[in-house]
Every structure is written in C-alpha cells, then in structure tokens.
Amino acid sequence: VSAAADSAATGALAIICGGGSFPFVVADAAARHGRRIVLFALNGFADRAAVARYPHHWIALGQAGRFFRLAHGEGCGDVVFIGAVTRPALWRVRLDLMTLRLLPRIVRMFRGGDNHLLTGIADVFHEQGMRLVGAHEVAPEILVPEGALGRHAPTAQERADIAHALALMAATGPFDIGQAVVVADHRVLAVEAAEGTDDMLARVAALRAAKRLNLPARRGVLVKAPKPGQERRLDLPSVGIHTVDGAARAGLAGIAVEAAGAITADLQQLIRAADAAGLFVFGARRNGSA
Amino acid sequence: VSAAADSAATGALAIICGGGSFPFVVADAAARHGRRIVLFALNGFADRAAVARYPHHWIALGQAGRFFRLAHGEGCGDVVFIGAVTRPALWRVRLDLMTLRLLPRIVRMFRGGDNHLLTGIADVFHEQGMRLVGAHEVAPEILVPEGALGRHAPTAQERADIAHALALMAATGPFDIGQAVVVADHRVLAVEAAEGTDDMLARVAALRAAKRLNLPARRGVLVKAPKPGQERRLDLPSVGIHTVDGAARAGLAGIAVEAAGAITADLQQLIRAADAAGLFVFGARRNGSA
Numbered sequence: 135v136s137a138a139a140d141s142a143a144t145g146a147l148a149i150i151c152g153g154g155s156f157p158f159v160v161a162d163a164a165a166r167h168g169r170r171i172v173l174f175a176l177n178g179f180a181d182r183a184a185v186a187r188y189p190h191h192w193i194a195l196g197q198a199g200r201f202f203r204l205a206h207g208e209g210c211g212d213v214v215f216i217g218a219v220t221r222p223a224l225w226r227v228r229l230d231l232m233t234l235r236l237l238p239r240i241v242r243m244f245r246g247g248d249n250h251l252l253t254g255i256a257d258v259f260h261e262q263g264m265r266l267v268g269a270h271e272v273a274p275e276i277l278v279p280e281g282a283l284g285r286h287a288p289t290a291q292e293r294a295d296i297a298h299a300l301a302l303m304a305a306t307g308p309f310d311i312g313q314a315v316v317v318a319d320h321r322v323l324a325v326e327a328a329e330g331t332d333d334m335l336a337r338v339a340a341l342r343a344a345k346r347l348n349l350p351a352r353r354g355v356l357v358k359a360p361k362p363g364q365e366r367r368l369d370l371p372s373v374g375i376h377t378v379d380g381a382a383r384a385g386l387a388g389i390a391v392e393a394a395g396a397i398t399a400d401l402q403q404l405i406r407a408a409d410a411a412g413l414f415v416f417g418a419r420r421n422g423s424a
Numbered sequence: 425v426s427a428a429a430d431s432a433a434t435g436a437l438a439i440i441c442g443g444g445s446f447p448f449v450v451a452d453a454a455a456r457h458g459r460r461i462v463l464f465a466l467n468g469f470a471d472r473a474a475v476a477r478y479p480h481h482w483i484a485l486g487q488a489g490r491f492f493r494l495a496h497g498e499g500c501g502d503v504v505f506i507g508a509v510t511r512p513a514l515w516r517v518r519l520d521l522m523t524l525r526l527l528p529r530i531v532r533m534f535r536g537g538d539n540h541l542l543t544g545i546a547d548v549f550h551e552q553g554m555r556l557v558g559a560h561e562v563a564p565e566i567l568v569p570e571g572a573l574g575r576h577a578p579t580a581q582e583r584a585d586i587a588h589a590l591a592l593m594a595a596t597g598p599f600d601i602g603q604a605v606v607v608a609d610h611r612v613l614a615v616e617a618a619e620g621t622d623d624m625l626a627r628v629a630a631l632r633a634a635k636r637l638n639l640p641a642r643r644g645v646l647v648k649a650p651k652p653g654q655e656r657r658l659d660l661p662s663v664g665i666h667t668v669d670g671a672a673r674a675g676l677a678g679i680a681v682e683a684a685g686a687i688t689a690d691l692q693q694l695i696r697a698a699d700a701a702g703l704f705v706f707g708a709r710r711n712g713s714a
Contacts, residue, residue: 302599309592311612322601325615328637329627337619337627347618 152217163273199232318354335380388414442507453563489522589647608644625670678704
C-alpha cells in the first residue's frame with residue numbers, strides 16, 4: 135500500500151497553502167491520485183487567482199481555531215502544508231482563542247530554530263486528530279530523482295565537491311542551518327543560514343564579480359539537502375528555474391540535491407532551464423554518489 | 425622560558441607584512457620584548473608610510489627566493505606572517521625561480537582550503553631553516569583575554585548563544601569554514617565562508633532592515649574563533665573597531681571571541697568603541713563559559 139493510497143482512506147486532504155506555485159502542483163497531483171482536496175489559503179501568502187480555481191477557505195496566520203473548525207467540518211483527516219511563508223512580523227498576526235492557548239508552545243518552538251518549530255507544528259496537528267503528511271507523500275512527482283537529469287553531468291571533481299557539501303550539511307544538521315551550500319574545488323564558498331538560497335547565490339555572484347574568489351567561470355556547485363533529522367513532512371528544500379538562474383549568475387557549473395530529498399514544481403521545466411543555461415542538475419545519493 | 429624569550433635566541437625576527445596596522449603593532453611589541461626586527465613588506469598590501477619607519481625590504485608575492493636570500497642575509501631565524509593578504513589574481517604574481525619550483529605544492533595547498541594552505545606554508549619555512557612563529561607568540565599583547573572586557577556583559581541567553589556558536593564552529597572545523605557566525609536566541613543567523621566577517625555582518629544588517637529576521641534590536645552575538653586544528657601561527661581571527669561598527673549596524677548585542685584565540689591591534693581602543701556603542705566584548709573559554 136503506497137503512502138498516497140493509505141492516506142486516501144482518511145477522508146479529504148486539507149492543503150494549507152503558502153506562496154508560490156507548489157500548492158497548486160500538489161493539489162493537482164493529489165486530485166489526480168483520487169484525493170478530495172480542500173485548500174486553506176493563507177492570507178497574504180497564497181496566490182488569490184489560483185486559489186479561486188479550487189474548493190477553498192481563506193485563513194490567516196494565527197487562526198488555528200478557525201482552521202481546525204473548518205477542516206473538521208470538511209471531513210479532512212490529513213493535512214499538507216506547502217508553499218512559502220516568511221516569518222511574519224508579530225504585530226501583523228491576529229490570534230484566535232485556540233492560537234492564544236497554543237502561544238507559549240509556539241514561542242518555545244520559534245526559539246528553538248526551524249526544526250523545533252516544524253516538529254512542534256506536527257505535534258499540534260496530531261493532538262487535533264489530524265495527520266500531517268508531506269507534500270511529497272501525496273504528490274511524489276515533485277521529488278527530484280536520482281542521477282544526472284539533464285544534458286550535462288558533474289565531473290569527478292564536481293561529484294567530490296557534492297560529497298563534501300553533503301558531509302558539511304550533515305555536520306551542521308544539529309544546528310538547524312545549512313539547507314544549501316556552495317562548494318568549488320573542495321573549497322566552501324558560502325553557507326546558507328537565515329538569508330535563503332537566492333541571497334546566498336547573489337553573494338557568490340558578487341564575490342566573483344569583485345574577483346574575490348579567484349575561480350574560473352563555470353566552477354562550483356550549489357548543493358541543497360534536507361537537514362539530518364529534519365521534519366520532511368513540512369520543509370523539504372526546493373529548486374526551480376529561479377535556482378538555475380541564480381546558479382548561472384553565480385558562475386556555477388551546476389546544481390545538486392539529495393535525490394528524493396528536494397522538491398521541484400515542474401521537473402521537466404527545471405531540466406530545460408538547466409540545459410539551456412549549460413548547468414547540470416544532479417540528484418545525489420546521500421553519500422554523494424548516484 | 426617564555427616563547428618570546430626562547431625565540432630571542434634565534435637571531436633577528438623577520439616580519440612578513442600584509443595590509444592593516446597589525447604588522448606595526450607586532451613589530452613594536454617584538455622590539456619592546458628585545459627582538460631585532462626586519463620587516464619584509466608585501467608590495468601592494470603593506471602600508472608604505474608605516475613600513476618606512478622600520479628596517480625593511482620590499483618583496484612581492486611570488487618572490488620566495490628573494491625573501492629567503494634577504495632573510496638569511498639579515499640573520500633571521502624566526503619569521504612571523506601578519507596582516508591582510510587577499511588571494512591575488514594569478515596574472516599579477518611574478519614568480520621567481522624558487523617559487524616556480526614550489527608551484528606544484530602551492531597549487532595543491534590552494535586546492536585544499538585555507539588550513540592546507542597555511543600548514544603548507546609553515547612546512548616551506550621549516551625546510552629553509554626558518555622557524556615560523558605566531559604573531560601572538562612574539563606579541564602576546566594582541567591576544568584578546570578572557571571574560572567581559574568592557575562595561576557590558578553578555579546575559580545568560582547570550583552566553584548560551586556564544587556556546588552554541590562555538591559548538592557549531594567546532595562541527596564545521598574540518599570543512600575549513602566558519603571563523604565567524606552570528607547567533608540570536610539560539611538561532612544561527614549567518615555563517616561566514618568566503619565573504620569575510622564584514623560582509624557577513626552587512627548581510628545581517630540588511631536582513632534586519634528588511635524585517636526578515638523578526639528580532640528585537642540589540643539581539644544576537646557575533647562569535648569568532650579559530651577553527652579546530654587551525655594553524656594558529658598564521659591566521660588567528662581578528663577583531664577591531666570596524667568589527668564593533670559592523671556588529672552595531674547589524675543590531676547585535678555584542679561580540680565574543682575564543683579567549684586567547686583571536687587578536688586585536690589595540691585592546692583598549694576596542695573596549696572603548698564597544699562601550700561607546702553599548703556592545704559587550706567577551707573572551708569565552710572554548711567550552712563557551714569564561
């Protein structure tokens with residue numbers, strides 16, 4: 135019994151939607167797999183025009199009570215959380231009663247870094263009788279597969295750099311950082327923390343433009359992978375055509391992710407963009423090979 | 425017998441000078457400790473006006489043969505390397521015969537990251553009959569001591585953040601990165617790699633200005649420490665008044681270094697700047713306390 139078929143037994147699927155196109159890719163895929171879906175679109179994050187095409191409710195951050203009331207009413211047993219949500223300014227969040235009761239726990243979660251936050255959220259859903267499932271469990275087509283996916287493949291040196299990057303991310307895992315790093319010729323050029331992948335790639339591009347890296351063009355690899363022990367149901371790293379753009383501007387040779395440990399909204403579009411830019415896209419086994 | 429007294433037995437001290445004021449602080453201190461000093465000023469990096477006040481020779485990167493010939497002629501047994509040197513564009517380096525012979529080794533050193541590079545340099549000096557000593561060994565007054573050094577002291581939360589940062593840097597040590605990180609409320613905001621501390625602090629300031637960190641003002645700590653196993657004779661992390669400026673602009677509460685594991689050109693000036701900015705300066709024991 136596959137994860138998708140198994141969860142089909144537990145009623146409708148609630149999809150809590152942040153920004154970007156992922157929520158609709160996941161909704162379409164889940165519907166194709168036979169799930170009844172209900173979108174819970176986050177005010178200020180989810181795409182209004184796209185949301186309107188699906189059965190949906192609008193909710194705000196801080197409305198946990200409203201969400202659970204509506205989700206129970208819709209017969210949702212499973213819940214998926216997908217899409218971009220930046221940490222909100224606290225004064226913008228209107229808290230309902232249930233959220234207020236959860237607040238001390240939420241504050242503790244925020245203080246512990248991303249992993250604590252995400253694991254805590256899964257626990258809250260569980261206590262409310264809902265099962266948190268990963269977007270990749272209801273829509274496995276968003277997972278980046280193994281191997282060289284486009285026309286270009288990493289060299290032996292680049293595969294060694296990918297392995298080096300994955301080893302670094304394994305070491306930084308307990309510290310809740312490092313979903314992405316840039317490595318070139320065994321040298322770690324950049325480590326992502328609070329700034330996000332796009333900013334990190336822009337930094338590498340700027341260092342290169344200022345001739346501070348002393349590296350030939352088309353050298354170096356962006357590597358993204360989940361943290362060890364990361365709550366994969368809530369936050370797998372993602373790549374897309376903007377990642378290809380950023381990596382190309384940073385003068386890199388390619389992009390690698392942990393195979394089945396990163397998601398992409400449209401794999402074929404990702405591969406076409408990478409082929410056009412002359413970059414490889416590589417799904418690495420966790421030990422760095424494929 | 426102290427390190428300084430011991431090395432006094434081995435003739436004049438060669439000080440290879442990069443940029444900034446450190447070379448002259450070290451030269452003055454070594455002279456005060458009774459050493460005869462000769463500056464070997466790196467063309468394009470060392471401060472011309474300041475160099476002129478000391479016995480000196482000008483050398484260029486790539487002139488290893490010239491350096492050793494002059495240093496042997498001056499009777500230098502010990503050599504200190506101090507001051508900022510950015511990785512040069514290779515076409516700017518004019519190589520003499522000895523450097524050409526060393527070139528394959530130098531290339532291998534560069535490919536291995538900073539630690540390999542620095543250890544390799546120490547080996548080359550040793551083979552030429554010279555002893556590489558740390559700037560802090562001939563001028564111990566540049567080491568940042570232990571404890572809260574100015575008017576302000578870290579809170580318990582900030583001490584915990586400092587310990588968290590030092591643990592992270594211990595984990596990233598084998599990867600030749602992470603001489604500096606920024607941590608706030610147990611959350612790692614930034615990790616330094618190729619960009620340097622100033623750029624990293626500017627990034628935190630930008631994230632804060634864009635309201636992407638969701639942190640109150642005066643929260644967070646910049647922590648600098650040597651990598652575990654780092655070649656301390658060549659590359660201890662440094663802090664100074666520009667570090668205080670950068671940390672203040674990044675909205676941090678203070679700066680911590682590993683006690684006796686970081687250098688500063690003028691400790692009293694550093695403390696005055698931190699006091700004026702309302703920041704703490706803290707020398708932490710390696711386990712995070714002091």
